[in-house]
Amino acid sequence: MRRRRQQSQKCLKNIRSSPAVCQIVGFKNSGKTTLICGLIPLLRQRGCSVAVIKHDGHEFEIDHEGTDTWKQRQAGASAVAITSGGRTSVIQERGSSLAELIESFAEYDFVLVEGFKQERYPKIVLIRSEEDLNILSGTSHIIAAAMWNSIQDHPSLLQNPGIRRFDINEKAELASFLWHQRSYFQNFNI
Structure with a gap:
């Protein structure tokens, strides 16, 4: 915890009040997870702590049959938590709003959000092909686009x-952009 606090002070200096939130959006298989996984170590190299929130359009199962928490949920618990010296997991039998999830990650410098296209935080859109271009007209607060070479000079862009x-x-350039714009992401009013 102390190390994270020291890193956070290095990343956001003394301007902390809330995390810098940026959504990474795109269509299925556009590379959202790959991009986020590339950005995380680059932001951490700059001394930032990074949390990720992923939207799943389907029901998912993160617990495994036979574990104590799985048994407790099967018995009817509405929520279970498991914690150790270095890790905590909470499973609730309800959905959470993006705002609630971001609030629970308030101690982190950056919160990268995968998905939640209709939310109103600053967004980086992923554009793989011409078919993906319609995301530009149906999505608000786009500040950047990460795209494949074949589409970069398309007239609509x-x-x-x-x-x-x-x-x-250009993950390093994109991480640098995020880092330099961190105050904007942190103070963005929705």
């Missing part, structure tokens, strides 16, 4: 000069 464009392989 050129019509959106306020959107920073990155090649999908």
Whole structure:
């Protein structure tokens, strides 16, 4: 905990009040998870603590049959938590809003959100092909696009000069952009 606090002070200096929140959105198999996994170590190298929230459009199972927490849920517990010296997991039999989840990660410097397209936080959209371009018209608060080489000069992208464009392989540049814009992400009013 002490180390995380020291890293946080290095990342956001003394401007902390809430985490810097950025959504990573795109269609299925567009590379959202891969991009986030590439950004995490780059932000950590800058001294930032990073939390991730992933939206799943389907029911998911994170617990495993036979574990104590699984048995407790099967017996009717509405929520279970398990904790050790270095890890905690909470499973609740209810959905949570993005705002609730972000609030629970208030101690982190960055919260990268995978999905939740309709929420109103700043977004980086992933564009793999021409078919993905319609995400630009149906999504709010886009600040950047990470895209594959074949689509980068498409006319509809050129019509959106306020959107920073990155090649999908430019993870270091994208992490630098996030880091330099962290105050914007932190103070964004929804």
